[in-house]
Amino acid sequence: MKQEKTEFLGIPSFSSPAASGRGQVAVPERWLMRQLLRSLGDPPIRVRFWDGAEIEPVPGAARTTVVIHDRLALWRLIRHPMLHFGDDYSLGRIDVEGDLVEFLDTVFRHRPRMRSSGPTRRQLLERLQRVRRNTLRGSRENIHHHYDIGNSFYRLWLDHEMQYTCAYFPAADMSLEAAQLAKLDHICRKLQLKPGETVVEAGCGWGGLARHMARYYGVKVKAYNISTEQVAYARERVAQEGLADRVEYVLDDYRTIDGEYDAFVSVGMLEHVGTEHYHILGGVIDRVLKPGGRGLLHSIGRNHAQPMSAWAERRIFPGAYPPTLREMMMIFEPYELSVLDVENLRLHYARTLEHWLERYEAQLREVEQMFDAAFVRAWRLYLASSIASFTSGCLQLFQVLFTRPQHNALPWSRAYLYRDPLHKE
Amino acid sequence: MKQEKTEFLGIPSFSSPAASGRGQVAVPERWLMRQLLRSLGDPPIRVRFWDGAEIEPVPGAARTTVVIHDRLALWRLIRHPMLHFGDDYSLGRIDVEGDLVEFLDTVFRHRPRMRSSGPTRRQLLERLQRVRRNTLRGSRENIHHHYDIGNSFYRLWLDHEMQYTCAYFPAADMSLEAAQLAKLDHICRKLQLKPGETVVEAGCGWGGLARHMARYYGVKVKAYNISTEQVAYARERVAQEGLADRVEYVLDDYRTIDGEYDAFVSVGMLEHVGTEHYHILGGVIDRVLKPGGRGLLHSIGRNHAQPMSAWAERRIFPGAYPPTLREMMMIFEPYELSVLDVENLRLHYARTLEHWLERYEAQLREVEQMFDAAFVRAWRLYLASSIASFTSGCLQLFQVLFTRPQHNALPWSRAYLYRDPLHKE
Numbered sequence: 001m002k003q004e005k006t007e008f009l010g011i012p013s014f015s016s017p018a019a020s021g022r023g024q025v026a027v028p029e030r031w032l033m034r035q036l037l038r039s040l041g042d043p044p045i046r047v048r049f050w051d052g053a054e055i056e057p058v059p060g061a062a063r064t065t066v067v068i069h070d071r072l073a074l075w076r077l078i079r080h081p082m083l084h085f086g087d088d089y090s091l092g093r094i095d096v097e098g099d100l101v102e103f104l105d106t107v108f109r110h111r112p113r114m115r116s117s118g119p120t121r122r123q124l125l126e127r128l129q130r131v132r133r134n135t136l137r138g139s140r141e142n143i144h145h146h147y148d149i150g151n152s153f154y155r156l157w158l159d160h161e162m163q164y165t166c167a168y169f170p171a172a173d174m175s176l177e178a179a180q181l182a183k184l185d186h187i188c189r190k191l192q193l194k195p196g197e198t199v200v201e202a203g204c205g206w207g208g209l210a211r212h213m214a215r216y217y218g219v220k221v222k223a224y225n226i227s228t229e230q231v232a233y234a235r236e237r238v239a240q241e242g243l244a245d246r247v248e249y250v251l252d253d254y255r256t257i258d259g260e261y262d263a264f265v266s267v268g269m270l271e272h273v274g275t276e277h278y279h280i281l282g283g284v285i286d287r288v289l290k291p292g293g294r295g296l297l298h299s300i301g302r303n304h305a306q307p308m309s310a311w312a313e314r315r316i317f318p319g320a321y322p323p324t325l326r327e328m329m330m331i332f333e334p335y336e337l338s339v340l341d342v343e344n345l346r347l348h349y350a351r352t353l354e355h356w357l358e359r360y361e362a363q364l365r366e367v368e369q370m371f372d373a374a375f376v377r378a379w380r381l382y383l384a385s386s387i388a389s390f391t392s393g394c395l396q397l398f399q400v401l402f403t404r405p406q407h408n409a410l411p412w413s414r415a416y417l418y419r420d421p422l423h424k425e
Numbered sequence: 426m427k428q429e430k431t432e433f434l435g436i437p438s439f440s441s442p443a444a445s446g447r448g449q450v451a452v453p454e455r456w457l458m459r460q461l462l463r464s465l466g467d468p469p470i471r472v473r474f475w476d477g478a479e480i481e482p483v484p485g486a487a488r489t490t491v492v493i494h495d496r497l498a499l500w501r502l503i504r505h506p507m508l509h510f511g512d513d514y515s516l517g518r519i520d521v522e523g524d525l526v527e528f529l530d531t532v533f534r535h536r537p538r539m540r541s542s543g544p545t546r547r548q549l550l551e552r553l554q555r556v557r558r559n560t561l562r563g564s565r566e567n568i569h570h571h572y573d574i575g576n577s578f579y580r581l582w583l584d585h586e587m588q589y590t591c592a593y594f595p596a597a598d599m600s601l602e603a604a605q606l607a608k609l610d611h612i613c614r615k616l617q618l619k620p621g622e623t624v625v626e627a628g629c630g631w632g633g634l635a636r637h638m639a640r641y642y643g644v645k646v647k648a649y650n651i652s653t654e655q656v657a658y659a660r661e662r663v664a665q666e667g668l669a670d671r672v673e674y675v676l677d678d679y680r681t682i683d684g685e686y687d688a689f690v691s692v693g694m695l696e697h698v699g700t701e702h703y704h705i706l707g708g709v710i711d712r713v714l715k716p717g718g719r720g721l722l723h724s725i726g727r728n729h730a731q732p733m734s735a736w737a738e739r740r741i742f743p744g745a746y747p748p749t750l751r752e753m754m755m756i757f758e759p760y761e762l763s764v765l766d767v768e769n770l771r772l773h774y775a776r777t778l779e780h781w782l783e784r785y786e787a788q789l790r791e792v793e794q795m796f797d798a799a800f801v802r803a804w805r806l807y808l809a810s811s812i813a814s815f816t817s818g819c820l821q822l823f824q825v826l827f828t829r830p831q832h833n834a835l836p837w838s839r840a841y842l843y844r845d846p847l848h849k850e
Contacts (some may be wrong), residue, residue, distance in 0.1 A: 109831055113761055172837050303761045303830050325764055326754035336538055336728040338818055339750055342767035347835060393763055393830030405728050405818030406534055410772060412597050414839065415848040423840040 009315050009378055011087050022070055025049040029071075032078045040081075043110035045103060049074070064098030064106065086311030090378035100380070101357075104388035111394075134274040134319050136253055140226050142272060142319035147227035151206070156366055157359035162206035162233070165268035165298065166349040166397045170422040176355040179348075182422055184212040187265065189417050190341065190401045191294050193217040197262035200224070200288060202254035202281075203269025207234025207247070214246040219263075221247045224254055257284050263294050270299035270328070271320045278323075278330040286335040294403050295337070300349070301325060301396040309385070316382045322395060332402055341401040341414065349397045350390035357383040434740050434803055436512050447495055450474040454496075457503045465506075468535035470528060474499070489523030489531065511736030515803035525805070526782075529813035536819075559699040559744050561678055565651050567697060567744035572652035576631070581791055582784035587631035587658070590693035590723065591774040591822045595847040601780040604773075607847055609637040612690065614842050615766065615826050616719050618642040622687035625649070625713060627679035627706075628694025632659025632672070639671040644688075646672045649679055682709050688719050695724035695753070696745045703748075703755040711760040719828050720762070725774070726750060726821040734810070741807045747820060757827055766826040766839065774822045775815035782808040 033047055037057045044061035048054045050069050056062050068074050073093040076084035088094040096103045134142065151162075158164055159180045167179035168186045187209065193199065195218030204210050204223035207230070213219050225231050231251045238247045254269065255277075264285050273281055285295055300322040307313070308320050325342065332339055360367070360383060367376050389395040403410070417423075458472055462482045469486035473479045475494050481487050493499050498518040501509035513519040521528045559567065576587075583589055584605045592604035593611045612634065618624065620643030629635050629648035632655070638644050650656050656676045663672045679694065680702075689710050698706055710720055725747040732738070733745050750767065757764055785792070785808060793801050814820040828835070842848075 168838075170838050170840065303763050304758050324754065324758055326751050326758055329749065329751035329754070333729050333749055333751055336818075338728050338769065338771075338821065339767065340769045342764065343839070344763065344765045346763070347833060347837075391833065393761075393832075396763065407818075408772060408816065412772075413593075413595050413843070413848060414768070415595065415843040418838070418840040418843040423838060 009090075009375060011090055011315060011374060011378065022050050024051045025053050025071075025074075029074060030055065033074070036078055036081060039112075040107060041110035041112045043107045045106055048097075064096060064100075064103035066103065067095040067097060069093045069095065080310065082310040083314065084311075086309075086315060086378070086381055089381050090315075090374045092373065092377065100384045101387050101391075104385050105392050108388050108392035108394050134272060134277060136255065138319060139253060139272065142317075143227050145318050146316065147205075148229040150370065151229055151233050153367065153370055154206075156363040157356050161208035161212070163208050164205055166300075166345055167352040167355075168345065169348055169351055172351065174422075176352065176359075178422075179352070180208075181212075184209055185216075185420070186417070187267065187296055187298065187399070188213055188217050190399070191263045191265060191296055192411070193219050193263060195219065198222070198260070199263040199265060200257055200259065200261040202257065202264070202266040202284075203272070204230075204234065204249065205268065206230050207238060207249055209265070209267060210234070210247045210249070211238055211241060211243055214243050215241075219246075222250060222257075222259065222261075223247065224250045224252055224257060226251065226253055254284060255280060257288055259288055260290055261288050261293060262290055263296075264289050265296050265298075267296075267298040268300075270297055271317070271322050274319065274321055275323060275327050275330065278327070279334060282331040282335050282337070285331070285337065289404065291404055292407055292409065294401065294407075296402070297328070297331070297398075297400045299323065299328070299398055299400075301328065301398045303393065303396060312382065312385070315378060325398060325400075328398065328400060332400075336405045337402045338405045338407070339400060339402050340410065341399075343399045345397040345399060346390050346393070346395065349395070350387050353383055353387040353390065357387065434515075434800060436515055436740060436799060436803065447475045449476045450478050450496075450499070454499060455480065458499070461503055461506060464537075465532060466535035466537045468532045470531055473522075489521060489525075489528035491528065492520040492522060494518045494520065505735065508735040508739065511734075511740060511803070511806055514806050515740075515799045517798070517802065525809045526812050526816075529810050530817050533813050533817035533819050559697060559702060561680065563744060564678060564697065567742075568652050570743050571741065572630075573654040575795065576654055576658045578792070578795055579631075581788040582781050586633035586637070588633050589630055591725075591770055592777040592780075593770065594773050594776055597776065599847075601777065601784075603847075604777070605633075606637075609634055610641075610845070611842070612692065612721055612723065612824070613638055613642050615824070616688045616690060616721055617836070618644050618688060620644065623647070623685070624688040624690060625682055625684065625686040627682065627689070627691040627709075628697070629655075629659065629674065630693065631655050632663060632674055634690065634692060635659070635672045635674070636663055636666060636668055639668050640666075644671075647675060647682075647684065647686075648672065649675045649677055649682055651676065651678055679709060680705060682713055684713055685715055686713050686718060687715055688721075689714055690721050690723075692721075692723040693725075695722055696742070696747055699744065699746060700748060700752050700755065703752070704759060707756040707760050707762070710756070710762065714829065716829055717832055717834065719826065719832075721827070722753070722756070722823075722825045724748065724753070724823055724825075726753065726823045728818065728821060737807065737810070740803060750823060750825075753823065753825060757825075761830045762827045763830045763832070764825060764827050765835065766824075768824045770822040770824060771815050771818070771820065774820070775812050778808055778812040778815065782812065 033055055042057035044058040046054055046056045046062035046065040048065050048067045070093055073088040076088060159177045161180055163180040167176060168183035169179045170182055193213060197219045199213055199219050199221045201210050201221060201223040204225045207223060210221040210223040214221050231249050234249045238244050289295060302322050302324045305324050313320060364376060458480055467482035469483040471479055471481045471487035471490040473490050473492045495518055498513040501513060584602045586605055588605040592601060593608035594604045595607055618638060622644045624638055624644050624646045626635055626646060626648040629650045632648060635646040635648040639646050656674050659674045663669050714720060727747050727749045730749050738745060789801060
């Protein structure tokens with residue numbers, strides 16, 4: 001069972017450090033590492049090789065150190081840094097001394113800005129490598145890879161409502177539980193849900209938003225998801241909570257949504273749709289939204305188009321791609337949907353992830369019993385690098401509220417979103 | 426003087442209605458008008474010809490009537506409806522019975538949706554017609570055409586601060602004067618201005634925002650504009666108000682902005698920039714914004730890319746183009762600027778324009794003394810069709826707040842925007 005799970009992540013097991021040979025780090029190896037650091041914008045970090053030799057691009061400024069334990073790890077890092085840093089960190093052939101989040105944030109902040117508006121040669125190559133397309137079948141496989149690891153694993157470190165998306169902290173020191181509920185309310189208020197209305201949700205996770213909307217806003221919800229584990233959990237829980245007459249969970253792809261609804265909502269699914277399918281998603285929304293309907297998309301995004309980190313895309317989120325706002329608009333513009341409000345909650349996702357990482361670290365023994373050491377390290381790296389991506393501005397979190405173009409029954413200002421006690425602090 | 430001003434609008438004077446011949450409307454003429462109505466989505470309006478004959482696409486549903494006074498006006502309308510409705514309405518050869526705004530709103534609401542994401546053949550033809558490019562020289566001519574009509578004209582119907590952009594109505598029944606001040610504060614709060622900071626404004630109109638920022642937020646402002654009349658007014662007023670040491674008005678193009686600023690702001694200029702220059706505007710922002718800087722663009726926009734109405738572009742706003750959000754993102758994405766907040770104030774612009782039209786109608790005698798009857802009718806049509814464009818969802822108003830990607834000193838929520846007494850109502 002344990003070994004299976006690591007293979008599931010897909011990290012190939014290589015020869016052991018001892019077998020790959022160590023000896024002293026050679027002059028050309030040091031030179032190549034310097035070139036790599038230069039291409040990363042010479043971040044103020046320290047690199048230590050297996051023989052104790054060190055490189056510091058900004059002498060005296062480093063607060064964190066990356067340790068490369070053997071020659072094979074070095075050569076792999078030089079060949080494809082984005083992929084192999086992750087894999088060899090997971091395998092324990094690369095370590096970080098000092099705070100892992102700080103190390104990653106430092107590296108991300110110093111990366112040179114990509115000036116071109118189009119993809120670079122490296123990006124094009126990386127795109128070619130990405131073969132996990134989000135067709136109907138591809139999406140099932142991609143989603144299975146991440147979300148079907150096991151509900152018991154996610155239950156170790158998520159909140160009670162199993163919200164695996166950015167929380168909303170009206171006050172920065174709020175608990176995760178409170179902030180996840182605040183997120184659910186923030187979305188429901190933006191959508192101006194009224195009792196008796198109907199809502200369709202695309203990609204419902206463990207079903208927390210659907211239950212929240214039904215319970216507190218009196219709406220009927222049809223919620224779609226292709227993760228079998230998540231839907232099984234959601235169905236069990238909605239029955240326990242006596243909401244089964246108002247919430248229906250459908251184990252199917254968003255492309256099959258039909259019917260007519262007052263509201264369309266999707267939280268954390270767009271990252272798995274792929275820009276090549278945005279016109280299909282827009283068409284689904286256009287097909288099912290009533291004339292007075294409102295919609296909300298909540299998604300991780302970017303300031304500038306670039307592929308997902310190769311490691312995260314291969315090992316963690318196959319087929320995922322966080323879009324820019326420009327790309328997101330491809331969903332709305334062909335159907336003349338009217339964007340009313342975009343809110344960027346980037347720092348809220350960093351805070352959410354800090355909570356998750358803290359809970360995760362407190363459950364390491366449990367995680368290691370479920371999986372193995374490489375899995376434990378891989379998921380630590382994934383959570384830590386996600387924090388650093390949001391704090392360094394590499395990732396954004398966009399909530400986009402939209403309506404039909406001629407829907408004029410709108411609040412005069414957004415003040416109604418901020419009248420609850422949470423925002424009074 | 427009077428005749429000059431009408432020629433300035435550029436409406437050609439044609440032969441008089443009597444000379445163009447009337448007689449009975451012919452069967453082919455009625456057929457062509459029916460085709461035109463069909464292409465407009467058969468709106469529930471009535472068409473009356475010069476001989477009293479009528480057409481109603483939806484019998485009994487019409488509340489407004491367009492009256493075509495002569496044959497030449499009919500043929501021109503059929504040939505190029507968007508252009509010639511405006512011109513012949515201005516010349517009094519076409520009239521509207523019933524409420525003009527309601528008539529236009531009805532027509533705009535029923536227009537068939539443009540399904541394609543690219544431009545249609547007609548749009549491409551219309552783009553070819555648009556020769557008023559926004560080069561340095563072209564921009565000067567285009568801006569001169571609209572904004573240098575005369576300060577005394579705009580003073581007749583604008584508010585005391587001469588705000589010729591969308592006001593902000595925290596409460597719908599607010600006065601125009603109060604709503605324009607609320608708009609200035611809304612922008613200053615979004616920008617989080619602090620005393621002693623520096624601001625650059627691109628396209629400052631009559632300078633009201635710059636003075637407001639200096640007076641109430643304690644910042645130093647450098648404000649650019651290429652309208653000679655507006656800059657002359659702004660300089661006079663800033664001296665009168667004793668703010669000349671904190672506000673500098675520069676008679677120059679946004680492309681020449683230099684220096685370093687804590688905030689970049691532009692309200693109602695982007696419509697005159699042209700998408701082909703968005704990368705230049707982005708480059709200017711990138712060049713002058715400090716690392717902790719914030720920026721705000723306020724612009725009329727669209728849900729779906731399409732050219733400005735041919736009449737408005739020729740007679741009222743040469744070179745103007747309201748962009749979609751997708752197009753606006755071309756300003757930010759190449760420079761990795763981070764969009765924090767987008768607010769769509771479409772209905773606020775409709776309300777603003779209702780105030781302007783009401784004031785304008787109350788000053789008709791003055792306007793007619795300044796110009797002539799055709800000018801009076803042209804500007805009535807422009808204000809009324811602008812209202813209808815915002816109420817029918819053909820036009821949007823986007824306020825986009827942005828920062829450098831790594832600027833993390835952000836408020837935790839937008840609640841701070843809604844804590845003033847105005848929003849408590």
